[in-house]
Amino acid sequence: MNAPLAPSQRFRNPAPKPADGIAKTLGIIWNVLLNKPKTTVPAAPVPVERLTRADLEAAPDRSLFRLGHSTMLIKLRGDFWITDPVFAKRASPVQWMGPKRFHAPPIALQDLPPLRGVLLSHDHYDHLDRTTILHLARTTDLFLTPLGVGDRLIAWGVEASKVRQFDWWEGTTIDGIQFTATPAQHFSGRGMFDGNKTLWASWVIVDDALRLFFSGDTGYFDGFKEIGERFGPFDVTLLETGAYDPQWPYVHMQPEHTVQAHEDLRGRWLLPIHNGTFDLAMHPWQDPFERVLALTRDRNIPLATPRMGERVDLKAPRSSTRWWREVETAIDVDRITALTAE
Template sequence: MTTCAFRGSPAKTDYSASPQHRAGRFRNKVPTPPTGLAKSLKLIWNMLLHRPRTTVPAAPIEVAPLTRAQLLAAPDRSLFRLGHSTVLLKLRGAFWITDPVFAERASPFQWMGPKRFHAPPIALEELPPLKGVILSHNHYDHLDRATVLALAATTEHFLTPLGVGDTLIAWGVPAHKVQQLDWWQSTQVDGLRFVATPAQHFSGRGLHDANATLWCSWAVIDDDLRVFFSGDTGYFDGFKAIGERLGPFDVTFMETGAYDPQWPHVHMQPEQSLQAHLDVRGKVMMPIHNGTFDLAMHPWFEPFERISALASSRGVPLVTPLIGERLDLQQPQAGQAWWRQTA
């Protein structure tokens, strides 16, 4: 296991030495089939014109409001799910956040694109100063420029996969705050260990930057506590390698949502999400990447129903906290089927 090899710099870094970087682009371990123009147009057509009404809630989603005082008073090893893939962790008295998106839409435009089902349980400006931001990749539902820039002044560290840190620096995040990691590289901050682990996905924020930056999942290790954050990924054999090297994990935050047979290689079906949890040797699973944005054709509540049934049938402990509700990482409680109130 190597330590972090790349610190941010004002100039774009050369990542040709990375095993994931070939011919100027980052690649998955096993190449995924290209979408192609015809298939891409068909996907857009279906998403625009054939989307069922059930992809958005019929009534407002219940959210547990949070205050800065509540967060500061929370015990160590607390988790607060803020929506989609944004999770706030309190470890060793400090706060870490994954893929923070507080924008109204997961889109390059704030007048069109997937709109939030619910407001964040706490306003961005009410968050306490953060020890760090953990980013999995650069898609708009995971990397929001306005959110990052608002956090930059009061956040000490930004941990990113290769290339994503260059984007942050170009936006104005101080270079000394940015660490960029390749798969299996790690870094330590105040006794916590962070390992950038493989994922099967892709990247891009425009028409001409496809796979110009890397994507990853993350292992976070706090002495005897280990948690896994999947980021976005299709199912692949890398999960078993992660489990063998770094497991078992006490809690996994596992992508379960925005799936579709039309894009099987970059997002997991719930059956695959559960298998990924088992592969990394997870104990308790928390499904994420759901419940906030309309990003697929399935009913918005379907990921929760399917993963709940699957986990029950396999005897896997599942936790589904209300948005904003505290979860004790040492003794996770199952939570309620809150999505049924608005399904």
């Protein structure tokens, strides 16, 4: 088993996490709860290209639609696959508090076409939403998950025959498309007592000559090089770039790490994900886009930053508009109204 279980039957990363200490942990919690700057949330609505089921059904094969955060809808061989689907208003165990979406999904959950499969990276709330999963289970054929995450789905009521679970470096071929669960450096758990009882993973998708990498959540580690050696080069890497902080580099990558991971993977086009939807860190909300843009320019790496809902042609991606700058320069009507009233 490449992701070993500790004696307590909990998964762990091959490289141990540095000890933070109670003081640092409490300091992080204090800052996240009480000292967040206003810039972590957009000052105006995030632009979204609305989608209909007809739009999706008419889209050519090898189309990708970013629906928000790490939720990608991918059309391959006439069928749809979705990664880490979260349609909830908040990335939280309850919907009356917790990180709230900056934007509505480009398409309503009930308007999605039937899915061939759901691809899950781990069980954190911003990647695995119970309500979304149970809705999708009605019209979805398969759920591909890391070890233990599938057991959680089955406990929720998803048919066991639809669930397939994998350790690192394990996978399956469906309709001629190869899916392989690959290592990531992260953690798991949805409560106080279930930490690391399920596995976390990244995913490699191979459709004939097309090769995609989906990172899920991860810190930077030497596993990217091994994945690149085994499966690269990749046409597009969907790499986490957001919810980072110098205080937790082990489990989330700084933009510099994202770009290095892309190079380790031997990627061509980089499409940064895990940003633009939820307020999960201390950095300005647009920081991931600006920093990755500057870094990729310096290294001549093709960068795709689609609007939410915008179609990406995986056969021939293109550079996107800097849509987040439109948000930053937009007039914040609510704020102006409040100032006028004072």
